[in-house]
Amino acid sequence: MTRLGLCCRFTLFAVCGVGWNAQLFAVAGPWAETEQARVRLVSRWAAAAPGGDAGLGLEFRMAPGWHVYWLNPGDAGYPPKLTLSAGPVSAPEILYPAPQRFDLPGGLVSFGYADEVVYPLAATLAASAEVGASPAALAAEIDYLVCAEQCIPYRQSLALELPIADTAVVDPEIAPAVDRWRERLPRRLDSLAGGRADAVLRAAAGPELDLDLALAATGLAAQAPDLFFAPHPLLVVERPAPRTVADAAAAWSVHLRPLDETQPLPARLTLEWTATGLALDGAPVALAGTLELARPSSSAALGAPLRRVGALIAIALLAFLIYRRLRAAPPSTTA
């Protein structure tokens, strides 16, 4: 179905006579509203093509102060869960744009999105979807948590009427919003020219570990870099501490603890990271990658606490030496 064909479907509304009215053609489901947030399904297509990307997005708009969650919610919360209940599309997979960090009282932290977010959905329109018939009726259940100082879980039903055409037609109203959030999806660092993640896993106290990560790529620079990790079944990942590394756009040290200290960690650990607040050739970019790391041998297990004590003694000694030296030094030249 062409744009004209689509338009004619709406002649009942006597709109075509006076021109294209994007509002009428917006492929967006009704808002499911609550006091804290409203959510709907949208598509970047005014008409989607069978066998192609369905162009779907899950759009949230939050009341001021409320947020929804990234893939890893942080200390509390959970990301939305979308379950397709009807419609000729593949099971939509929620994709996660670059998150924001929320510091909560008590040193707790959450990762997510405030104000608004369109989670892009990876879903394909069935090749068998009929062109020219009535729009595909999509229905889904959304299970999400919205939090501010308080948290409220919701389960709601969403629907979307998705027109079908031989060739996909962009929806001029919805596409920019979906595309804006698609652009915020992290790009794989290893797909960039000169993309390199230098990672070293060091033994710390007991079974704990320290990860040093440095990111570099041609044209990559830091703006306000931050680092996030996908949930790990065995590790507690503490807040990354930024550090400066020559030739790296951004670098951090990250303390890792076993979630269950009574269980030994496997010899190899896989960590999925996402870095935000970066710029590639001047344009904001989020990057992601996977680290496959060998757990350092536990020979350092005893050494690490000793090193920590040693460092404190060294600092104390240094402070004492400075103090003595300054006391012994001749009075400063000030009168």
Next chain:
Amino acid sequence: MPIARHVACAALVAWVALACAGPTLAELTVGEPAPEFTLRDLDGNEVSLAAQRGKTVVLEWMNPNCPFSLRHSKQKTMQSTADKHPDVVWLAINSTKPTHGDHLEPAAYQAFLAENGIRYPVLDDGAGDVGRAYGAKTTPHMYVIDAAGKLAYAGAIDDDPRGGGAKVNYVDAALATLAAGGQPAPASTKPYGCSVKY
């Protein structure tokens, strides 16, 4: 030598700051002694952890205005688990700061407990000190302390953050394992719920 003294002082301050720097919340390790505390219940009676020595103790971080705490209260998750293990001392701790919107006065709290058939004591930790000592992050956040006063389990009540139906009640499993003389596995899970309102 005022300058020298200032520098020395600054160095010492830096050392102390380095030595003392750490996360706001403590990180407890399973197998180590659980932090001692004495708090008051809703009737004003003092309850101390030390007084429970010899018994297994469950600590549940609770906030009736948190939907996760509320769901487990309505579904009787905690009370029914406590009922399955009558020899266990079950204590709820509320670390909601008194100025937070979620704070409940004792009478309102008592009414909530009565309405939901909750018979175990709720201890007031409005200052948040005990919560921080345990590193309690969420309501609920569960801790199981063995008869010797050592931490045996820390984390979620079950594997069901979204309330779709739990497959494993970790606390129930930990209590059964302890009663049989074993060590709970998993000994730690990631807690879920609302953030504790420190």
